[in-house]
Amino acid sequence: MSTSPSPSSSHPLDEALQLAAVAGAPGQYQGQTHPGYWNMVGPFGGVTAASLLQAILLHPDRLGDPLSLTVNYAGALVEGAFTIQAVPVRTNRSTQHWTLSILQADAEGAPVVTTTGTAVTAVRRETWSVGDMPMPEVTPAAALEPIARQGVEWINRYEMRPLKGPIPNTWDGTGDHSTTQLWMRDAPPRPLDFLALTALADVFYPRVWLRRARRVPAGTVSITVYFHARAEQLAATGTGHLLGQARGQEFRNGFFDQTAQLWNEAGAMLATSHQIVYYKE
Amino acid sequence: MSTSPSPSSSHPLDEALQLAAVAGAPGQYQGQTHPGYWNMVGPFGGVTAASLLQAILLHPDRLGDPLSLTVNYAGALVEGAFTIQAVPVRTNRSTQHWTLSILQADAEGAPVVTTTGTAVTAVRRETWSVGDMPMPEVTPAAALEPIARQGVEWINRYEMRPLKGPIPNTWDGTGDHSTTQLWMRDAPPRPLDFLALTALADVFYPRVWLRRARRVPAGTVSITVYFHARAEQLAATGTGHLLGQARGQEFRNGFFDQTAQLWNEAGAMLATSHQIVYYKE
Missing domain, CATH: 2.40.160.210 (Acyl-CoA thioesterase, double hotdog domain)
Known part of the structure; x- marks a missing residue:
């Protein structure tokens, strides 16, 4: 008897963002590059950024939802496995600050930093709000x-x-x-x-x-x-x-x-x- | 016989950005908050950001000039001494990637992260260039x-x-x-x-x-x-x-x-x- 994947888990983006927690290493996750999001010499950077955010979303100590994310592409990821480290370095009452990195083994098997980053997650409350940059008037997508x-x-x-x-x-x-x-x-x-x-x-x-x-x-x-x-x-x-x-x-x-x-x-x-x-x- | 400070070193900004390298700890620098740049509940954030950049500029392994700097204010610095850690985590041919943090002792003397950051420095070469957001036409400063x-x-x-x-x-x-x-x-x-x-x-x-x-x-x-x-x-x-x-x-x-x-x-x-x-x- 086989089990069909759920509609969501079968989407290529969800496949690309699948991470496995490394036992005994808090905040450490294993991922794999996905051929469906391949760019010229590495994965599409947007998916690399989303992978880092995924590690935060999976982290058991996370507070709140994403507020800001900075990702620095230090070197191209090569095809295959990578390791993400997501560390909540400071947790305040309503904001949490994260440091992020992606490591990959080089030809000799030594871990090399390919990507660094920081992020802030936050618990948001309803306040006075206003959009100060209105959406341009454009032809609707359906047309x-x-x-x-x-x-x-x-x-x-x-x-x-x-x-x-x-x-x-x-x-x-x-x-x-x-x-x-x-x-x-x-x-x-x-x-x-x-x-x-x-x-x-x-x-x-x-x-x-x-x-x-x-x-x-x-x-x-x-x-x-x-x-x-x-x-x-x-x-x-x-x-x-x-x-x-x-x-x-x-x-x-x-x-x-x-x-x-x-x-x-x-x-x-x-x-x-x-x-x-x-x-x- | 006394020595007058040089005009540059006597500027309050240079005073505020004075850092001392910690012997035996590469990339670690000691600084002091400056009363001249005090905000409501901590130093002016612009000077905190500049202090992190200063640590990079002082680092003996630096490659190139600043290209990007991200600073996350995790908690207000209190008056007094702080420690900056600047780590060049990856150096490429023409870019270098940095991770940054500021630590301060809490009431019990334990180090607490007040600030995180990342930066990229780069060796820049002359290329085709264009400004695509011209300066607005405004009244000159002198007027x-x-x-x-x-x-x-x-x-x-x-x-x-x-x-x-x-x-x-x-x-x-x-x-x-x-x-x-x-x-x-x-x-x-x-x-x-x-x-x-x-x-x-x-x-x-x-x-x-x-x-x-x-x-x-x-x-x-x-x-x-x-x-x-x-x-x-x-x-x-x-x-x-x-x-x-x-x-x-x-x-x-x-x-x-x-x-x-x-x-x-x-x-x-x-x-x-x-x-x-x-x-x-």
Whole structure:
């Protein structure tokens, strides 16, 4: 007699984010890279970030929900097993501070740090609230067709409907802005949670490609995600589309920064994000 | 015979950022809180962030200049001595990844983590570059008077010339935006470097005060600074004014985020910054 996996556990994102607690080592978890989220020379960074958050969510001592997450990509993960260490270094009344790292064995079997990070989780209370950056008025997701699947493997795990600033068709150096807007969600659709939201915050292709209309080597060095939504709000968003918006601010001597906002279809800001990205030439 | 301190070492910022290497403990530095940068219940967070960067700059194994810095305020520092630990966890060909922490003894003398962080330093090479967020056209600093010194002690260490969104005069709940623009520099003027720039990125008062025109308890939980300038560009900026711009994006259930940009008078983007801030009520 065989047991079917539940619909949720069979989603590729849930497969990619599966972690096993290491017995006798609090906060230590074993994971495996997933071929479905492979990028050019390592896993999609959004899933790496979500894996670190997963370790926090699995930790028995966790207080509250994600508030902020910073992930630094020190080196590309190679295919195979990795170890996450998540340490709650300080727990206050309503906030908890985490340090994070990913280790992988090198060719000689010695552990090497591939990724570092910090996070804050928090118990949130209802307060005066206001959105001060309204969602742009755009064509609804339902009125647009998703783009054909293409490129590196992880991109196929997302349904994307570009509104502005799609990946250039011709790399002719004519770019004049760095703003992308698109509707996006997991493919196949999966109910939104903090893990999926984290990965979605890193979906945007490198701004330098758009600004220059030139495809140069580029990779995220550090990303920060600020979570503005509660778990119930993510659950209510369900498998709906998110409007993602990203733009660069400064491209200077090998690195640019990017700011991003993610709203649900109801216009609620779920997360904001920033990253600094290496580029060549 | 007495020796006069050099002009630089007598600046309050340099006093506040003085660290002493702990013999036999690589990357460990002892510092002291400085009364000149005192906030309400601890030191000005910008100086705490700059102290962490100082530990990196003093570290004998450092590669390159600051690229990104994330600081998480886990608990207020108390007056007196503190210990910084700066660890270069991974050094690549042109980037280096750091983990950071500040420890202070609690009432029983046991070390407690007050602050965590990560940073990336990098060797930067000349590449194609462009500023994609031009400096707003504003009244030059020289045409404005600095505001009178006021409030908590650290504010007196900065010369500020507000252009837009000054601290409200009346707390009557009539706020309708969260954008502040001001010219700013150290007081007394001090040649700009990465340390001063880091602290300046945190000068902005809590956006929630402006958005609500209501003064509620608020404090930074986590700040990230991305550095876009080289050391030579900071040196060329000298004691000139910086245009700082900050705005909130989402105020939701006890936390808001803030994005900020810092340009020099010549219009060069020197740093961008983001933070997530706790607020009450």
